[in-house]
Amino acid sequence: MNVLDHPITVVRSGLRWRLVGAVSRAFVPGRVAVTIARRVYAYRWPLPPGVMEHECVHVRQFERERYLMWIRYVRSFLAGWIRTRSRQRAYAENPYEVEACERADQIAAASRVVEVDDRS
Numbered sequence: 001m002n003v004l005d006h007p008i009t010v011v012r013s014g015l016r017w018r019l020v021g022a023v024s025r026a027f028v029p030g031r032v033a034v035t036i037a038r039r040v041y042a043y044r045w046p047l048p049p050g051v052m053e054h055e056c057v058h059v060r061q062f063e064r065e066r067y068l069m070w071i072r073y074v075r076s077f078l079a080g081w082i083r084t085r086s087r088q089r090a091y092a093e094n095p096y097e098v099e100a101c102e103r104a105d106q107i108a109a110a111s112r113v114v115e116v117d118d119r120s
């Protein structure tokens with residue numbers, strides 16, 4: 001299933017937005033966005049450059065693995081937290097976050113190439 005087959009919703013207010021923010025930021029303070037399935041919960045608007053690309057990779061991960069992704073994500077985070085004793089390192093070293101960072105950079109780089117081509 002292609003991620004573009006379904007819309008991605010950005011949520012910027014509401015009870016669910018507050019709950020998701022409170023829980024996720026308790027584990028990783030300072031997060032500006034959290035993606036659950038196809039919803040991106042944004043805690044700063046507009047999002048900083050590259051964040052939407054990063055969150056779109058998480059949507060793709062969800063499309064690829066469905067709900068198993070959440071189990072694997074949490075398992076990786078907890079294992080990393082125990083191993084490193086650091087929530088920030090556990091977050092940064094989580095394979096899902098590593099993939100999202102790498103692919104977001106690729107998307108951003110590709111976007112820059114398109115932008116340059118449009119000007120010529």
Ligand SMILES: [Zn+2]
Binds near residue numbers: 054058
């Ligand atoms: Zn992420």
